[in-house]
Amino acid sequence: QKEVEQDPGPLSVPEGAIVSLNCTYSNSAFQYFMWYRQYSRKGPELLMYTYSSGNKEDGRFTAQVDKSSKYISLFIRDSQPSDSATYLCAMISNFGNEKLTFGTGTRLTIIP
Amino acid sequence: ETGVTQSPTHLIKTRGQQVTLRCSSQSGHNTVSWYQQALGQGPQFIFQYYREEENGRGNFPPRFSGLQFPNYSSELNVNALELDDSALYLCASSLATSSYGYTFGSGTRLTVV
Numbered sequence: 001q002k003e004v005e006q007d008p009g010p011l012s013v014p015e016g017a018i019v020s021l022n023c024t025y026s027n028s029a030f031q032y033f034m035w036y037r038q039y040s041r042k043g044p045e046l047l048m049y050t051y052s053s054g055n056k057e058d059g060r061f062t063a064q065v066d067k068s069s070k071y072i073s074l075f076i077r078d079s080q081p082s083d084s085a086t087y088l089c090a091m092i093s094n095f096g097n098e099k100l101t102f103g104t105g106t107r108l109t110i111i112p
Numbered sequence: 113e114t115g116v117t118q119s120p121t122h123l124i125k126t127r128g129q130q131v132t133l134r135c136s137s138q139s140g141h142n143t144v145s146w147y148q149q150a151l152g153q154g155p156q157f158i159f160q161y162y163r164e165e166e167n168g169r170g171n172f173p174p175r176f177s178g179l180q181f182p183n184y185s186s187e188l189n190v191n192a193l194e195l196d197d198s199a200l201y202l203c204a205s206s207l208a209t210s211s212y213g214y215t216f217g218s219g220t221r222l223t224v225v
Contacts, residue, residue, distance in 0.1 A: 008152065036216075043116070043202050043216030044155070088154055099168060100147075100214065102154030 003027050006089055006103025014111050019076040023089035023103045026070065030091040030101075033065050035074045038086045038105065047087075048074065079110045116217035118203050124223045125193050133188040133220045135203030143167070144186040145214065146178060147202040155202055161186055193224045 006023045013019055021035075032051055036044035048063040050056045050072075056063045062075040072091075076083055089103040117136045125131050137144050143162045147155035157170035161180035175191040184205070190197055200221050204214040 004154075006154070041218070043204075043218045045216070046214070090154075099157040099160075099170065100145075100155070102156075104152065104154045 001026060002104075003101050004089060004091065004103040007106055008104050010107040010109060012109045012111055013079060015079060015081060017079050017110075019074075019079050019083070019108060019110075021074040021076075021087050021089075021106050021108070023072050024070055025072075025091060025101075027091075027093070027101075028067075028070070029093035032092045033063070033072050034090045034100075035061075035063055036088040036090060036102075038088060040085075044088055081110045081112050084109045116203055116205050116215050118201075118217040118220050120220060121218070122221045122223075124225060127193055127195060127224055129193050130189065130191045131193060131222060133190075133201050133203075133222070135186045135188070135205075135217060137184045137186070137203075137205030138215045141205035141207050141215070142184050143206045144180055144184065145204045145206075146186070146188045147204065148172075149200040149202055149219070151199070158188070190222075195224050198222060198224045 004025045035048040037047045038044045050063045050065050053065050053067045060077045064073040086105040086107045088105045090100045116138050119134045145160040146158040148158055149155040158172050159169040159178055160167045164180045177189045179187045200219040202216050202219045204216045206213040
């Protein structure tokens with residue numbers, strides 16, 4: 001079993017819809033949770049960063065972490081065609097462990 | 113402020129050959145990490161360098177090696193290439209050994225034939 005599970009999709013939604021992306025994980029030591037966006041032929045770009053459980057909002061993006069369920073989510077409101085990309089969840093344990101553990105990524109397409 | 117730059121962007125090698133990939137870290141960053149991203153997969157941690165020393169290694173064989181130079185740029189060397197080494201190789205830099213501050217380059221696409 002992988003440490004981080006993520007539905008690879010692909011996921012296609014109409015422009016303006018709310019998108020929900022999710023990851024589950026098995027390592028209870030993970031404390032820091034990130035979402036990266038990766039456009040085709042580009043490296044990952046940090047989108048959201050959350051420490052421990054809770055919600056964090058940044059514009060149209062909201063990240064949620066539920067450590068009791070080992071479940072994290074990214075919501076995109078008012079989705080735009082420019083949001084079409086692969087979304088990767090990533091996580092690390094406490095300071096001292098510098099390895100990012102990624103999910104497989106979800107390929108998202110926003111249909112105009 | 114420049115970001116992370118990697119070279120070359122693409123290359124094709126034959127099985128058994130050796131390859132060197134290069135990375136220039138973002139200005140002010142002193143830590144470099146390398147990741148391998150196979151098609152349709154998330155990046156997998158290869159190793160990290162901090163102040164020219166290896167500072168953590170993932171589950172990759174010794175034929176994957178690296179260097180970090182005094183200007184914090186880095187190289188990834190892979191010997192005895194195998195077909196399964198075909199992937200996007202990503203370099204990421206950060207200011208300290210804290211992962212959430214990583215800036216990724218656009219990667220080098222390696223194809224082994």
